[in-house]
Amino acid sequence: MPRRALLILALCILALCGAAFAAPAHADDWSVCKDEGAPAAEAIDACTRIIKAGKTKGNDLAITYYNRAISYRQKDDNEAALADYNESIRINPKYPKAFNNRGNIWKEKGDLDRAISDYDEAIRLDPKFALAYANRGDVWDDKGDANRATADLDQALRLDPKYARAYNVRGVVWKKKGDLDKAIADFSEAIRNDPKSAIAYVNRGDAWDDKGDPDRAIADLSEAIRLQPNNARAYNIRGVIQRNRNNLDRALADYSDAIRADPQYTLAYINRGNVYRDRGEHDRAIADYGDAIRINPKSDIAYLRRSEAWLKKGDRLAALRDADEAVNLDPNDATNYAQRATVMRALSRNEDAVADLRKGLTLNPSEARKKQIETALQELGATP
Secondary structure (H helix, E strand, O other): OOHHHHHHHHHHHHHHHHHHHOOOOOOOHHHHHOOOOOOHHHHHHHHHHHHHHOOOOHHHHHHHHHHHHHHHHHOOOHHHHHHHHHHHHHHOOOOHHHHHHHHHHHHHHOOHHHHHHHHHHHHHHOOOOHHHHHHHHHHHHHOOOHHHHHHHHHHHHHHOOOOHHHHHHHHHHHHHHOOHHHHHHHHHHHHHHOOOOHHHHHHHHHHHHHOOOHHHHHHHHHHHHHHOOOOHHHHHHHHHHHHHOOOHHHHHHHHHHHHHHOOOOHHHHHHHHHHHHHOOOHHHHHHHHHHHHHHOOOOHHHHHHHHHHHHHHOOHHHHHHHHHHHHHHOOOOHHHHHHHHHHHHHOOOHHHHHHHHHHHHOOOOOHHHHHHHHHHHHHOOOOO
């Protein structure tokens, strides 16, 4: 074969190989990449093929990174999602949705200032972006700024009067401010606009409980569980109500379901431990408080409750160790000092008990706790 013909054949083979190695995107990759309902792994693969093909540029490429980030979020891979949102914004710095979604990641990471900065930019780029206003309002609430939170949520609802999540978040703000009627009204609006919103039912049930209406509370919490059978918070709150009604078996069942739904739910372990303590099952109570501490070693309330259980069981030294740890974790809680004082009295260390009780009085205890401390001081023959 002539040398020129061999060269042409070699070039053709190289071209074919190059095409093979390019791994072109599949015909339906665009539809899969942008489909939030598609399995996350399939969507990620589709978006990745589009990116690697190298034919997509500009805003379309920014959207591809944005879509892949959403799929990474569905897989709880926030670091990969963050990298893709960063790339999307680098390619198109005027993409409000990317700023909004990156703000959500910063919120989950606890970096609230960065979250607000991204929501600010999303709103600057799109002043009618109701979702960004709602998200920023949610973060202002996390930062304890109820006024700014309410202002943003009001604006979100002006832009979208049927925005169920904005009603729900604003209801949370009202509840924290102690305005239960406004909170319930907003949770009700959230439910009216989204009858399948389990979180709105949970929040309204919690508010009904705070208002002293346990029947309505249980009805809402039960509906939340019907809508979302693994809603750990709904089980936990319903368990609290059942315990307050002295329905200990039902309370125990609800706390156990809360733990089944979320095995890392510290509060559910503490609450179930309280029921076991009520029933005199101190070993089980201690085990549950121990699990709470394992999950959250900084939970002073878990150490406090375990101290009480150890004392009931007759192990005063273990009770003292846990009471000391509760005080160390939160030295500004009068309840922790009151419990340690109780242990000190059991150990006949009355002077130490008096010191703890007096310290507790300086920490603005509730009226009930204040009376308890003053009574204990009187029993020890001491003055406040």
